[in-house]
Amino acid sequence: DAGVTQSPTHLIKTRGQQVTLRCSPKSGHDTVSWYQQALGQGPQFIFQYYEEEERQRGNFPDRFSGHQFPNYSSELNVNALLLGDSALYLCASSLANSYEQYFGPGTRLTVT
Amino acid sequence: GNSVTQMEGPVTLSEEAFLTINCTYTATGYPSLFWYVQYPGEGLQLLLKATKADDKGSNKGFEATYRKETTSFHLEKGSVQVSDSAVYFCALSDVQGAQKLVFGQGTRLTINP
Numbered sequence: 001d002a003g004v005t006q007s008p009t010h011l012i013k014t015r016g017q018q019v020t021l022r023c024s025p026k027s028g029h030d031t032v033s034w035y036q037q038a039l040g041q042g043p044q045f046i047f048q049y050y051e052e053e054e055r056q057r058g059n060f061p062d063r064f065s066g067h068q069f070p071n072y073s074s075e076l077n078v079n080a081l082l083l084g085d086s087a088l089y090l091c092a093s094s095l096a097n098s099y100e101q102y103f104g105p106g107t108r109l110t111v112t
Numbered sequence: 113g114n115s116v117t118q119m120e121g122p123v124t125l126s127e128e129a130f131l132t133i134n135c136t137y138t139a140t141g142y143p144s145l146f147w148y149v150q151y152p153g154e155g156l157q158l159l160l161k162a163t164k165a166d167d168k169g170s171n172k173g174f175e176a177t178y179r180k181e182t183t184s185f186h187l188e189k190g191s192v193q194v195s196d197s198a199v200y201f202c203a204l205s206d207v208q209g210a211q212k213l214v215f216g217q218g219t220r221l222t223i224n225p
Binding site for chain 2: 004031033035040041042043044045048056058090092094098099100101102103104105106
């Protein structure tokens with residue numbers, strides 16, 4: 001049974017560019033959450049998707065957007081990249097009414 | 113808003129030592145509480161959880177008890193191993209639903225042989 005998978009593993013972008021990160025949830029899970037983890041910090045909640053809609057959002061600007069597909073996979077898009085967007089981006093999946101979230105290995109984004 | 117505070121690291125212990133990592137929280141209502149572990153270069157793994165007051169979560173020799181009166185969820189292990197070296201995160205879930213997790217800043221643990 002495959003767990004949560006994310007792609008790509010690493011990414012280097014330039015300020016002002018746009019980036020798309022991808023996540024496939026654990027088999028049977030229908031809810032996907034995204035977190036940003038800056039170096040040496042705990043993860044910060046970006047947003048959560050359920051039934052292809054954004055269900056809750058953290059304190060992140062509109063430059064951060066997402067999408068969930070009918071197969072429950074998800075994308076995180078970040079526009080107009082800033083140096084401060086450099087971080088590990090984690091995807092977590094769960095069942096809709098469960099508190100247990102399963103995390104993927106993350107995508108390391110470096111903005112230069 | 114909800115928040116989690118962990119003891120600052122790094123923490124360095126010898127193998128077979130007793131481990132305590134303190135965690136306290138601020139939340140409205142009664143959130144579920146979690147400990148996650150992050151090994152180098154990997155994502156987070158759920159270590160243990162507790163969903164109501166006085167519950168004890170346990171896994172792989174680690175334990176933590178949900179203490180409502182002290183708003184704490186301290187992580188303990190009686191005898192640590194080198195393989196326990198990792199970063200440990202305390203977290204709570206938003207009681208308003210949608211399962212948003214609020215994390216502490218993490219505590220880096222190093223176990224020396």
